[in-house]
Amino acid sequence: MLTTRTVRGRVDNLESSYSEILALLRRNVEAEASPAPSSSLYQPPSIPDRRSQGTRSAFELGGSQSIFPAVVGTEMLPLEECDSLITAYRRMSQTNYPFVILPESCRAASLIEERPMLAQAIFIVTSWRNSARQATLRASFLRDVSDKFLMRSERSLDLLQGLIVYFGWCHFYTITFSSEGYRLATILVTMAIELGITQKPLTVTQHDLLLNSSSIFPQTNEATSSKFWSYEARRAFIAAHIISTFCCLAFRRHSLLPHTQYVEDCASSLATDPQCPSDSLLIYWVKSMALAELVSLTFDHGSRERICELNDDKIQLLVKILVRQLDEWKATLPPPNSTNGHLHRAYHCSRAYIHEVGLYGLVQGQTPSITRISIIYECFSASMKDLSDILELSLDDMSEWGVMDWRQLNLAVMLCTKSSIILDSTYDGGVESSQRASWLAKCLDTLCQRARELHGMAMTGAGAGASSSPEQDKDHFLKRIANEWSNVKIYHQTCVQRNQPPPQAQAQAQTQPQAQVTMHPNHQAQPPSLQQQGLLQSSDFPFDVDAFNDVYWFGLADAEASSSTFTTTWQM
Known part of the structure; x- marks a missing residue:
């Protein structure tokens, strides 16, 4: 019987073979179109040649012309505002997404x-x-992506970075x-693979031809050009890998x-010889995603078959091994500052x-060990x-x-x-349960308020009324996530109230000494012992709910599906 890892390994081999076949086909097509002079290596056409070929292909295939140049310089997108953007x-990008960096010398016109x-x-x-401008530019961008990628079969660093x-x-x-x-x-x-940046360059000058090193953007130095x-291109490769893992x-x-x-x-080469401060942090992004990928492969989250293969002791052993690796990763992080806060939160x-x-x-109904x-x-x-x-971040940061x-x-x-609900439904209430509920309710209230404020800023900005339909406003991510968190808060409070002991039991519990628990970010409290809290058989909480699958993507899922996700899985 094939295991999940075996199947995935075979899929990896098939995808690798498929990429090699595509590369060979491209080389054969170029060789038939114009015989190579002396080198057997594939040499992509120069940038002017590619532009002329792209124009000719667009004419022959009936490709549409971009409306972007017509928008720049108008009242919708003044050229002077482009530099501000x-x-x-x-x-x-410096703080949250350091994969496409613009040098300080880069101006809007040249970009x-x-x-x-x-x-x-x-x-x-x-x-x-500015929702009106964003909608216009987005329509132009998607049209150009379709025209370039699908109709012209264009593969370029410009398109990949976009x-x-x-x-x-x-x-x-x-x-x-x-x-x-x-x-x-x-x-x-796919574009990163076909550009070849996921593997070492074949020649020293290959990246010059393929990625247009004659542009205004600084390129790699002589010492590393033969290996990287x-x-x-390295940042783009790392971005493609992280997005894929995500x-x-x-x-x-x-x-x-x-x-x-x-x-x-x-990533290590960028940290050793950084072009900008954020280059030294990309290695931590890569290692963090590698560990997350390892966690997914170890437990195969969402697979009931994998969970059934492991008993609680084996799970705890694997968890400790993974946590040890995570702690080792954290130990290598630089001290917290404004540019690496994301990594420390991660x-x-x-x-x-x-x-x-x-x-x-x-x-359901079984007492966890x-x-x-x-x-x-x-x-x-x-x-x-x-x-x-x-919660310590500002609204501007978010x-x-x-x-x-x-x-x-x-x-x-x-x-x-979900973990709070399971703990409350397993143990017979108590002070810590009430404090958990109170803290989580305040936390969700604050997050909902921030999401609604950001949604209001987006909807009341310049041009919002001209392009925002009621449907767009209803389905806006920030509005939907605020509504969903509000529902989560209500559901959590309902579960807490349902699991509270009867009044007589509460009176008896108040006469007994109880440990004081403070919900502080750095608290190290441990779960109550059997002597402190009575274990209950949980029957109300749907334990088979997958918080990740069922609700995690609700804000970016289909509107109708997301609106019914909460009510169909976490019934009130």
Whole structure:
């Protein structure tokens, strides 16, 4: 019988073979079209040749002409405002998404000329307070992607970087992310593979021809050009890998671009010889995603068959091994500051994700073991610390978050809520249960308020009334996530009240000494012992609910599906 790892291994081999076949086909086509002079290596056409070929292909295939040049310089997008948007993008990307970096010397005019697709994507994500402009630019961008990628079969660093930026903040404008998000990730990963940047360069000058080193963007130095691609290409490769892993974890699917030694080598080379401060942090991104991928492979989250193979003692042993690796990763992090706060918050979220395995395989009405309860408690504690750190951020900080930051926050909310409900339904109430409920309610109130404020900023910005329909306003990510968190709060309070002991039992409990518990971000309290709290057989909570699958993607899922997710799985 084939195991999941065996099947995935075979899929990896098939995808690798498929990529090699595509590369050979491209080489054969070029060889037949124009015989190579003396070298047998594939030499892509120069940039002017590619542009002329692209224009000719568009004419022959009936490709539509981009409306982006017609928008730039108009009242909708004044050229002087473009430079302000680029400055805003530098600030957003430096902290939250450092995969496409613009040098300080880069100006709007040169960016639009050299990288039109990247320019469009940057203006889209930085126009989140101007929905009219964002909608117009987004329509132009998607039309150009379809024309270039599908009709012309164009593969360029400009197009790849544009997709990376567009994906990074897609929560501002993407509703059906369950399909669109994975499709975007598939396209940009495919493009990265076909550009060849997922492997070492074949020649020293290959990246010059393929990635247009004559542009305004600085390139790699002489010492590393034979082993690695340019700075931009390495960042793009790392971004494609991280986005692929992110979608793998979110959709419980096979990673399109799994972790390899080469992606780690690329990140290490950027840390050794950084072009900008954020380059030194990419190695931590890569290692964090590698550990998350290992957790997914170890427990195969969402697979009931895998959970049934492991008893609680084996699960606890695996959890300890993974936590040890996570602690080793944290020990290498630089001291917290304004640019690496995301990585320090990721530690708590990763710790909660490792302990998420304790939430699965529970049978309704069955009392979990003490070992399982300790795992669930650690899941609650880690997710609570993550939420506590996020509450210390300002509204301006969260306004520049990327889609992965919001997904991480939503995961922490769901894991914290579900683990708290299981703990409350397993133990006979108590002081700690009440404090958990009170703290989580205040936390969710604050997060809902911030999401609604950001939604109001997006809807009341320039041009909002001209382009925002009632349907768009209703399905806006920030509004929907605030409504969902409000429902989560109500459901959690309902479960807490349901599990409260009768008045007589409460009176008896008040006469007995109880340990004082303070819900502090750094608290290290342990689950109550059997002598302190009476174990109950839980019958009300639907233990088979998968907080990750059922609710995690609700804000980016189809509108109708997301609106019914909560009521169909967590019935009130």
